[in-house]
Amino acid sequence: MSRQANRGTESKKMSSELFTLTYGALVTQLCKDYENDEDVNKQLDKMGFNIGVRLIEDFLARSNVGRCHDFRETADVIAKVAFKMYLGITPSITNWSPAGDEFSLILENNPLVDFVELPDNHSSLIYSNLLCGVLRGALEMAVARQLPLRFPTVPQVQMAVEAKFVQDTLKGDGVTEIRMRFIRRIEDNLPAGEE
Amino acid sequence: MTVHNLYLFDRNGVCLHYSEWHRKKQAGIPKEEEYKLMYGMLFSIRSFVSKMSPLDIRYKLHYYETPTGIKVVMNTDLGVGPIRDVLHHIYSALYVELVVKNPLCPLGQTVQSELFRSRLDSYVRSLPFFSARAG
Numbered sequence: 001m002s003r004q005a006n007r008g009t010e011s012k013k014m015s016s017e018l019f020t021l022t023y024g025a026l027v028t029q030l031c032k033d034y035e036n037d038e039d040v041n042k043q044l045d046k047m048g049f050n051i052g053v054r055l056i057e058d059f060l061a062r063s064n065v066g067r068c069h070d071f072r073e074t075a076d077v078i079a080k081v082a083f084k085m086y087l088g089i090t091p092s093i094t095n096w097s098p099a100g101d102e103f104s105l106i107l108e109n110n111p112l113v114d115f116v117e118l119p120d121n122h123s124s125l126i127y128s129n130l131l132c133g134v135l136r137g138a139l140e141m142a143v144a145r146q147l148p149l150r151f152p153t154v155p156q157v158q159m160a161v162e163a164k165f166v167q168d169t170l171k172g173d174g175v176t177e178i179r180m181r182f183i184r185r186i187e188d189n190l191p192a193g194e195e
Numbered sequence: 196m197t198v199h200n201l202y203l204f205d206r207n208g209v210c211l212h213y214s215e216w217h218r219k220k221q222a223g224i225p226k227e228e229e230y231k232l233m234y235g236m237l238f239s240i241r242s243f244v245s246k247m248s249p250l251d252i253r254y255k256l257h258y259y260e261t262p263t264g265i266k267v268v269m270n271t272d273l274g275v276g277p278i279r280d281v282l283h284h285i286y287s288a289l290y291v292e293l294v295v296k297n298p299l300c301p302l303g304q305t306v307q308s309e310l311f312r313s314r315l316d317s318y319v320r321s322l323p324f325f326s327a328r329a330g
Contacts, residue, residue: 053302057295060261061287067262141206141263 048133056138132163206264
């Protein structure tokens with residue numbers, strides 16, 4: 001199999017219908033496999049997480065964005081560079097918490113949900129939950145650790161981000177809103193491996 | 196001018212890949228030990244590198260780190276100038292393209308991909324400061 005070693009910054013064009021239909025097929029299959037919405041939501045988050053930990057490397061390789069010094073800079077990069085690069089949309093950033101550790105991303109339109117309507121028997125399904133997992137996985141890799149994990153006698157500082165949908169056009173809201181929260185945890189022992 | 200060797204580490208200190216081209220002497224310890232020592236040294240250097248300018252030593256250690264903790268370490272002789280673009284290319288066009296984007300390549304462990312190894316080798320050998328004759 002031959003592969004180009006250097007694609008530079010160009011992206012391969014793919015039909016957005018194919019992307020939307022592929023994602024829809026994925027969610028539909030998960031609904032059949034898991035039978036309840038909560039489990040599907042968890043699977044979507046987990047899959048998204050595994051995508052996110054790789055996607056962040058591609059993002060850094062292609063975007064020339066350096067280290068972000070605070071959560072505000074991170075928010076700007078997510079909305080204006082990353083969303084644009086991968087989904088072709090630029091969400092707006094609003095509702096900063098006073099401490100600067102929470103903000104919202106407002107998406108006027110969401111390419112994942114073109115042609116989608118939620119049926120009544122799936123009212124707790126978070127259809128686009130993959131996105132939350134991707135954000136979580138990508139940011140968990142990119143926020144600074146204070147010490148490498150091989151010093152078990154020293155308490156580890158783990159930084160993570162929580163992402164969740166608080167409004168969804170699929171559920172009748174006017175916009176889709178993802179709430180992003182920066183979490184700092186201190187753990188006394190070696191953390192377990194990622195999912 | 197030549198290239199001696201190259202290390203690729205991830206954020207946990209796992210040595211993902213090691214290649215050598217012109218290395219004048221071996222360390223006399225198992226490779227795994229050497230990787231740990233190299234990583235330990237890098238970690239120590241990082242904590243004061245911003246406060247001191249590098250000393251002139253018998254080789255140059257070129258270091259590139261991403262916000263995700265991927266570290267590319269290339270040792271060359273003194274004749275080689277700044278090579279940030281080379282190290283970035285190794286990260287973006289080789290590691291990300293051939294390893295990260297391949298779902299069959301697991302992360303967090305030594306890279307098994309022969310394609311990655313051979314592409315990296317070809318790339319390093321093609322560099323203008325790489326010569327078949329060391330020194």
